[in-house]
Amino acid sequence: MENIKPLLRSKFPRIDGDLLEYIEGILETSFEDFFTSDDVYDAIGPFVHEAVDGATDGDVKDLCNQILSIIGPEFENAQNGKITRILDAPIHIGSMRIEGDLLKASENSMWKLQRESVDSKKLERANARIQKKEERKSDMDKPKPTAPVSNGIGMATASQVLSKKDNKAEQRGTNNSKDIRVENFDIAFGDKVLLTGAELTLAYGRRYGFVGRNGLGKTTLLRLLSSKQLQIPSHITVLHVEQEVVGDETPAIQSVLECDTVREGLIAEEKKITQEINNGNTDASLNARLASVYQEMQAIESDKAPARASVILAGLGFPAPAQLKPTREFSGGWRMRLALARALFARPDLLLLDEPTNMLDMKAIIWLEDYLQTWPSTILVVSHDRQFLETVATDIIYLHSQRLDSYRGNYSHFIKAKTEKAKNQHREWEAQQQLREHVQEFIDKFRYNAKRASLVQSKIKFLEKLPVLQPVEKETEVVLRFQDAEPLNPPAVQLDEMSFGYTKDKILLKNVNLTASNESRICIVGENGAGKTTLLKILVGDLEATSGFRHLNRSIRLGYFSQHFVDNLDLNSTPVDAMKMKVPGKTVEEYRRLLGSFGISGDKALQKVVSLSGGQKCRVALAVMAATRPNFLMLDEPTNHLDIETIEALGKAIDKFSGGLILVSHDERLIRMVCKELWLCADGVVRSIEGGFDEYRKLVEDELKAQ
Incomplete structure (x- = not known):
């Protein structure tokens, strides 16, 4: 196997070092399964194509033929029993009983060992622990009974664990908090698991930037929240700006005003009562109700609503004449702006925005940045615009590795904190690995020493109780490449x-x-x-x-x-x-x-x-x-x-x-x-x-x- 790495290096000098180690590991662990060069190609071919620019199919297949010529003899030796096997554990020969443990040497091994009897109870407990782990892993992989959500191109499913305390508060109607906490939830898109065991906490009045690589499930999570398939308190109003306004004869400003259903209902009721009074109805209760309607309209500042709607529309690029045009006269991009204007006017408890700057020019983006900085309720926004996140976000939620991490501060603070957190996690993992190796060396050294049996057992228990830290997962760097271009004489x-x-x-x-x-x-x-x-x-x-x-x-x-x-x-x-x-x-x-x-x-x-x-x-x-x-x-x-x-x-x-x-x-x-x-x-x-x-x-x- 030692000849494979130089072969890969000579064939593809620019191959990534980490990928080289990975390919070598595949070959070392699976060489007994390779009978033809096609078997080798199936195992490593895709990785070589992905890592090496310009690697043709012929080059990779030629490499696989050479690799098979190296590992083929080793495979034959393994089949003929000519490979010397390494013992599973270090042996202290001086402490072994010659009559019981040291037996006749054979062709296949230096020593054949008569192993000591195994503690059956310990073995049962170990097997039970392994079985439980496998069951938990299996349960995670199984599709969970969830509610499907249509998103236009497929079905997303979600499940969550609801606390008894929250359920009781919801049933009694005693939960008045506008903070949102969605605990222990999973999301899948078809067979692909997007989130598992995740937790989302949104404090009222904070503005959360939602970031992560494309395709990890940011938009799907927003859709599940807006449809309330992920359960949040029923008294919290949610608005997701996703679909453009329907084009009809409704003027743009009226389309925005209609978002305030309370105001629209009071206006309709006021018109109805006024008409009945004008038609001669002398019922005293009508005048009383009309006075009550006027009080309610005054309380919600109904008279200021048209001015507020006009300011929002103007900020998003609708001049005064355009605000009176029917919505059918606007293109899809401008109707999306109308949808954003309606959301800003409605002021829900939770505003969900998915790439709001896509439809906006620089003037509208700067206006929106300023407007959202005084937003009174909660915002969760997916955005690729780094400057927008720098200006608007008070917190960043980071989606990666099927989980959500929350960071305080804008995007720059998030980058610094994420980098520092990764360094600390890596240091902790390295320190624990060194500790494990040190303890394991002690166990291996004195495993068969009767005088230190109790100490060895305590070390084994110590390792079992030690929390398992995972190495830091490094995100692969995104690299885009344009091919070399032929030069042009000016002007182009x-x-x-x-x-x-x-x-x-x-x-x-x-x-x-x-x-x-x-x-x-x-x-x-x-x-x-x-x-x-x-x-x-x-x-x-x-x-x-x-x-x-x-x-x-x-x-x-x-x-x-x-x-x-x-x-x-x-x-x-x-x-x-x-x-x-x-x-x-x-x-x-x-x-x-x-x-x-x-x-x-x-x-x-x-x-x-x-x-x-x-x-x-x-x-x-x-x-x-x-x-x-x-x-x-x-x-x-x-x-x-x-x-x-x-x-x-x-x-x-x-x-x-x-x-x-x-x-x-x-x-x-x-x-x-x-x-x-x-x-x-x-x-x-x-x-x-x-x-x-x-x-x-x-x-x-x-x-x-x-x-």
């Missing part, structure tokens, strides 16, 4: 006196002059509706300019990622199928390698797209785009649905990309990482901002203050 892209309008009467962009080279790192910013996406479509060629000229370098290969790229994926196909459609003629292994460079590895590459999370779908779309080997990238809001770690990885991948870039984004972290130029699209004009992102943010903040 150019617009001369370009104007565009969807109608002749309404010009959206006018007299735009822009130039981008192979080394450009440009970000286009501006309010929603200002024409950023339209400008990108003109550059790509999806739209034709009304006037002016567009020039592209003849050698340019554009990589265009649109906001709706993810929506255009066939949900019933696999990521490999999506690759085949875009870049035909390659092998499955090549497609999987390309997907693996964007984090879609292993079984995920063969799952249906419908079963992937929003962030994983986005990675598939980026991988499909990158497979065309572009030398100039045009990315329109690529961070939507990506987790923070993947956004960081995307920024690093763009930095290493040797071609040009034009980016439309509102993610401050990504813009600061990759962009050297900032173009502001506003009032039909596109101009460069000399001060970069800091200058742009200051302009937006000054504009908000002036409102």
